[in-house]
Amino acid sequence: MYQRHQNLEHFIRVARNLFRARALPDAARQLAVAVFERLDQPSDDGKRNNERYPACDLLDSALAPLLGDSSGLGEAARTIKLLEPAIGWQRRTSGMYGSKDYIENHVHGMICGPGGMESRYDVQLGFSLLAPATRYPDHQHPPEEAYVLLSAGAFRQRDGDWFDPGLGGGLHNPRNAVHAMRSGTTPLLALWCLLI
Numbered sequence: 621m622y623q624r625h626q627n628l629e630h631f632i633r634v635a636r637n638l639f640r641a642r643a644l645p646d647a648a649r650q651l652a653v654a655v656f657e658r659l660d661q662p663s664d665d666g667k668r669n670n671e672r673y674p675a676c677d678l679l680d681s682a683l684a685p686l687l688g689d690s691s692g693l694g695e696a697a698r699t700i701k702l703l704e705p706a707i708g709w710q711r712r713t714s715g716m717y718g719s720k721d722y723i724e725n726h727v728h729g730m731i732c733g734p735g736g737m738e739s740r741y742d743v744q745l746g747f748s749l750l751a752p753a754t755r756y757p758d759h760q761h762p763p764e765e766a767y768v769l770l771s772a773g774a775f776r777q778r779d780g781d782w783f784d785p786g787l788g789g790g791l792h793n794p795r796n797a798v799h800a801m802r803s804g805t806t807p808l809l810a811l812w813c814l815l816i
């Protein structure tokens with residue numbers, strides 16, 4: 621029977637708190653409550669995305685500013701580092717308006733979800749990592765999603781203005797709503813969760 625590793629258990633606890641922050645929109649917090657309720661039940665089918673991509677090498681520089689931080693953001697960063705060898709990596713290769721080389725300049729780390737450390741299909745919990753000066757393509761998907769920022773970063777929903785939720789802040793993307801993100805002069809690192 622599958623037993624969840626204690627480092628993953630710890631990460632889920634830390635992430636759950638980050639997604640409870642007052643700085644998040646109500647809809648993001650509500651979605652996260654449902655995601656983490658499902659995560660109370662460990663589940664893994666053993667399918668791992670083992671491939672690493674060039675942007676994985678940015679993880680250390682993205683985590684570095686938080687490693688000495690005593691807040692939940694610091695705890696999340698230190699725990700992501702512990703989980704790194706077991707994370708399932710993936711990339712998006714389609715969508716409009718992505719910056720040149722965006723494919724090489726981004727990666728998603730799946731922690732709980734298909735091909736992730738805990739491979740499952742009822743939720744997704746992971747993070748996006750963008751190299752500096754990278755614009756991720758416009759995209760949309762049926763599940764709604766919530767983000768928490770572990771760095772600076774700008775987001776856009778539908779054809780609205782770009783905005784930075786701020787460190788520890790977040791956003792909520794409704795079902796099928798077009799959205800995008802972009803980094804500034806430093807890597808963008810943001811946690812997300814989705815209810816499938």
Ligand SMILES: [Fe+2]
Binds near residue numbers: 759761
């Ligand atoms: Fe998305």
